[in-house]
Structures are given as C-alpha cells and as structure tokens.
Amino acid sequence: MKKIYFVLLLATIFVACNEDFNQTDSNLGTSNNINLSTDKKMLEEVAVLLSNLNLDLEDYKEIHQSISQSLEYGLDECYYFREILNFNQNNKIINTTNSSLKQKLTNSLSLSRNNILDKLTNSNIQIYWPYSEDWDQKTIPVITFADDNKNIHTAFKSIILPEGTIKTDTLFVDEEYAKRNPVIVINLNTLPYEEIPDFSNNKFINKDNVLFSSKKAINKINTNLYEIEKVGDPIYSIKIGKFMASKQYDDWANGGSEFVIHIGAVDQFKINTVDDLRNVNPNISRVRITRSRKDISKKRWTDVNAVMVSDSQPNDIDLAFMLVEEDQGSGRFWEANLGLELAGKKYRIDAKLPFKSGDDMIYQVKYRRNFIFSTLNYNTKNNTFVEHTAGNCYWTLEVNKGQIINY
Structure with a gap:
C-alpha cells in the first residue's frame, strides 16, 4: 500500500x-541587475519621456490592467518596463497580444540618447500606481518619479492643446494627492526580476x-x-x-x-x-x-x-x-x-x-x-x-x- x-x-x-x-x-x-545609483538617475528621464508620449486613455487602461494582474499574483501595484518592452518574450507576469504602449515607448526610446532602450529592458525600473483600485477609468494620471525626497515629488501633467501639440505642466504631489487623484510613479523595484516566480507558467x-x-x-x-x-x-x-x-x-x-x-x-x-x-x-x-x-x-x-x-x-x-x-x-x-x-x-x-x-x-x-x-x-x-x-x-x-x- x-x-x-x-x-x-x-x-x-x-x-x-x-x-x-x-x-x-x-x-x-544584491542582484546584479539593481544598480541603485545608476538606475535612480534614469527615473526622472523616464518620467519626462513618458509624459511626452501622448498616451491616451486606452494606454492607461492597459497599464491599469497590468497593475491589476500583478496584484493578483501577490506583487505590488507595479508594471516592469522590461515586461512592456519585451512583451510576450518570456515574460513572467504580463502576456497580452498587442500593445500600443510598447509601440509608442519603443519608437520614442529608439530616438533617445544614452541607449536608454537597452537599459530599461534590462533594469528593474517600473511603473508604480499607488491606490490604483480607486481609478475612475477616465482621469489621465500625472506622472512623477521617486527621488530622495520622502513626501513631496515633482510631477508632470500632459495637456493636449487644440492644435494637437502637448503641453506639460509641472506640479508637486504628495501621498494625500495620490489618494484623491491618479498618480503614476516611475521608481525602482528592489525585488529583482530574476527572483519573481514564472507566474505565466x-x-x-x-x-x-x-x-x-x-x-x-x-x-x-x-x-x-x-x-x-x-x-x-x-x-x-x-x-x-x-x-x-x-x-x-x-x-x-x-x-x-x-x-x-x-x-x-x-x-x-x-x-x-x-x-x-x-x-x-x-x-x-x-x-x-x-x-x-x-x-x-x-x-x-x-x-x-x-x-x-x-x-x-x-x-x-x-x-x-x-x-x-x-x-x-x-x-x-x-x-x-x-x-x-x-x-x-x-x-x-x-x-x-x-x-x-x-x-x-x-x-x-x-x-x-x-x-x-x-x-x-x-x-x-x-x-x-x-x-x-x-x-x-x-x-x-x-x-x-x-x-x-x-x-
């Protein structure tokens, strides 16, 4: 028996x-893929770049859906840039059929200096969306980045002018603002991507x-x-x-x-x-x-x-x-x-x-x-x-x- x-x-x-x-x-x-001093210098650059991408409501819905999937797997409200840019190539968390966000991001990054596309693809830099469950699916989030300040951070708000050009306003946000308004934070996930289980399998x-x-x-x-x-x-x-x-x-x-x-x-x-x-x-x-x-x-x-x-x-x-x-x-x-x-x-x-x-x-x-x-x-x-x-x-x-x- x-x-x-x-x-x-x-x-x-x-x-x-x-x-x-x-x-x-x-x-x-410490993971070899986490270089705190180097990656933190990129956070503001990525936040500015993202705010100038002319993202529409559908792009933010894609981000929000990916955030929700991360939560379902026991992670925080995050979306790794490497998962956006690799898209369906051995991703551990997010697997979808198409992504306008990836296309816009890739097109913009390919024109940037300092080989930022390769750096982002191999980094632990991510989109973090605190209090994402409260989003009304209508309001466009402002974009900020994590710096050495603990409470108040510089944020960028994109405004599309009548002629189609994008104007970016600067404001300051804290956690109380993020509780009442959608805020996307570009930050560094201290959990190395290599330490995440292969959720997709x-x-x-x-x-x-x-x-x-x-x-x-x-x-x-x-x-x-x-x-x-x-x-x-x-x-x-x-x-x-x-x-x-x-x-x-x-x-x-x-x-x-x-x-x-x-x-x-x-x-x-x-x-x-x-x-x-x-x-x-x-x-x-x-x-x-x-x-x-x-x-x-x-x-x-x-x-x-x-x-x-x-x-x-x-x-x-x-x-x-x-x-x-x-x-x-x-x-x-x-x-x-x-x-x-x-x-x-x-x-x-x-x-x-x-x-x-x-x-x-x-x-x-x-x-x-x-x-x-x-x-x-x-x-x-x-x-x-x-x-x-x-x-x-x-x-x-x-x-x-x-x-x-x-x-």
Whole structure:
C-alpha cells in the first residue's frame, strides 16, 4: 500500500522548503541587475519621456490592467518596463497580444540618447500606481518619479492643446494627492526580476523556494483522492492562516510593503534513536506577502493559507519564526537552536533562517510546540485561532489535523 498525507483543509498551499542551509546562500546578495545609483538617475528621464508620449486613455487602461494582474499574483501595484518592452518574450507576469504602449515607448526610446532602450529592458525600473483600485477609468494620471525626497515629488501633467501639440505642466504631489487623484510613479523595484516566480507558467514559488502568497496561489491546489481503503494515524500541519499589516514600512513613492515569514522546523522526520539525530536537517519554509498602501491604510486581512510545517511530530520542542519587511542587501542568517526530545533527553539542532542586510527585522521568536497546540493559540469560545502581533503586523498560526490514508 502507498501512503499519502491528507490535510482536511483543501484550500491550502504547501511552501517549498530549502533542504540545506549549512552553507551561505549566494543568491541572497544584491542582484546584479539593481544598480541603485545608476538606475535612480534614469527615473526622472523616464518620467519626462513618458509624459511626452501622448498616451491616451486606452494606454492607461492597459497599464491599469497590468497593475491589476500583478496584484493578483501577490506583487505590488507595479508594471516592469522590461515586461512592456519585451512583451510576450518570456515574460513572467504580463502576456497580452498587442500593445500600443510598447509601440509608442519603443519608437520614442529608439530616438533617445544614452541607449536608454537597452537599459530599461534590462533594469528593474517600473511603473508604480499607488491606490490604483480607486481609478475612475477616465482621469489621465500625472506622472512623477521617486527621488530622495520622502513626501513631496515633482510631477508632470500632459495637456493636449487644440492644435494637437502637448503641453506639460509641472506640479508637486504628495501621498494625500495620490489618494484623491491618479498618480503614476516611475521608481525602482528592489525585488529583482530574476527572483519573481514564472507566474505565466503557473509557478508561485521562486528559485529561492519562497512562496509568493496570493489567491491564485491558493486556488492552484487541487486534491484528488481515489480508492480510499483505510484511515490511519493522525497528522498535524502548521500554517500561516491570515495576515494583516497596519504600518507603512516604505515611503509612498517607493510602494507598499513586502513581508516575508520564515519558519524553521524539523519537519517530516520521526526520531526514534540518537543515531537518527545525525540525519536531521531543519527545513526552512518562507512565504512572501505583499500589501499595497491601501491594504495597509484600510487594515485589510488577507488569507495566506500557507503550510509551513507539513508534519509536526511530538519530538519537536519548538520552531523558529521570523518576520521581516523585505529590502535588498547582502545575505545574513538568524541562527536558531531548535529543541528535540528523545527518551526523556533534550537535544538542540541548528537552523539558519536567511534574510538580507537591508530588511526591516520585525520579529524573531521560538514558538513552543505546546504553545501552538494549546488554548493560548486557539480560542475555544469562538473556535478561532489567536491573532499574534509584532511591529504593527498581525497573523494567525494555525493547526490542521488530518489522517494518513491508504489508497
């Protein structure tokens, strides 16, 4: 008989685990495609160029539709220029049949100096549209760019004169203006394009085994069971159920906030003898949760439903939990000692949870297994899991009980 693990909640996605963190992860450093000093110099140039393109309402609808698709995949309100310019050539996010925006942009860039077309195609410069869900589909956005100012930015408003020529007015915008009026920001996405999963091919976990949380990721799971003959032993999984943030961690022109939850645990390993300890290597599960500025300001919860520990064993004493708001930088590790118990004796296993030097460290804790499986984590009065909090972030750490079945 073959055995499979069946968790009773079907709308749940399993997070891929990195099996070996004994060595430094070379992928955690700054991407070669992000040159902050060089790319930032281009932001104003691209904003001016875009404002002079004579974009019409249909072009902005294309941008808005692409922004909405990025949100559906668990990204921020963004549209990478490389996806506009490459258009249907191995794009990871946006795939459409035609684009007048690309044609206008390509024609203009081909006439510009400094080989800006090639630079944009290979950069992480993007169109960012804060509060895009509030757009009335009629008002033409103003265009600004992210600079060293945190609150007020120079913006360009295109006005088509009766004779057909374009006049560009200059104004100053802040976040309050962007909440009431459509504003497009040319900025630099600190998430390297190479670290995005291939969403276009139905992938939601990137090359570093990080799950990008979204409704699309949750809906991907389909469990089909056949010829169920016998129910066996119980199995317990631990997941991040839901998440909410009420604090903006970045300046408004630089986007929303990208949170990553890491959990280190001894997973799917039954320890019967001391010799078994030599083969124990903790799994590190990671899920990335993006919240737009409006999500944060409205204190919206999002369902994550990401299984972080798929088979929690009674031998486990605790697990390591780390929450960061993601930025870039060189690779770092939090070295956490996990406890295991065998024949009345306690042992420690090293787990290395990766983060980056530029990340905002929000919370590091070791949750006891007994705590997770107790009424301190589950409210028996209303049958809900307790909401945990740190750094103006909130989450539930939920337990699912299933059974091993034979088929």
